[in-house]
Amino acid sequence: MGENRGVLGDPKAHQDVVDTFLSFEATKQRHIAGTKHPELYNPDTWTDEFAHLSAPGQREIQAALLYDYQTNVASYPAWQAWLRAHxxxxxxxxxxxxxxxxxxxxxxxxxxxxxxxxxxxxxxxxxxxxxxxxxxxxxxxxxxxxx
Structure with a gap:
């Protein structure tokens, strides 16, 4: 009770986010969004990534990684202090x-x-x-x- 689950809450509650992240279109867009030259990209890069993300067990792994990203952001001040010091x-x-x-x-x-x-x-x-x-x-x- 009172456990802080961070900004994303319970990872199981965000299945729609995981579904979108693991979709073929989102996988493709991670590679070509923001480029003015999508023709320079080999379609095998997102096709292979999608195949990997579709493998058994990957959904749970990717959901945990997405959920855990909030700990990454929370660590920024410590990393920034290290950069300033070193x-x-x-x-x-x-x-x-x-x-x-x-x-x-x-x-x-x-x-x-x-x-x-x-x-x-x-x-x-x-x-x-x-x-x-x-x-x-x-x-x-x-x-x-x-x-």
């Missing part, structure tokens, strides 16, 4: 059009790491699928300066 060299490469992790989330690293290199690319959630060469170039230019 100031690791940081390269942030982010899909500016990502509907799941919005651009402001990428830019927020500057508050805790003023020297972070932030790159918001014209891409969605899976930026590597369409900006592979650009991201590789950013990494290759960043690494030699932070050995």
């Amino acid at each position: 100031k690791p060299p940081t390269l942030v490469v982010w899909g500016a059009n990502d509907p799941s992790f919005i651009a402001a989330g990428g830019e927020a690293f500057k508050r805790d790491l003023p020297d972070a290199k932030i790159h918001l690319l014209d891409a969605g959630h899976f930026a590597m699928d369409e900006k592979n060469d650009e991201i590789a170039d950013l990494i290759l230019r960043f690494l030699p300066t932070h050995r």
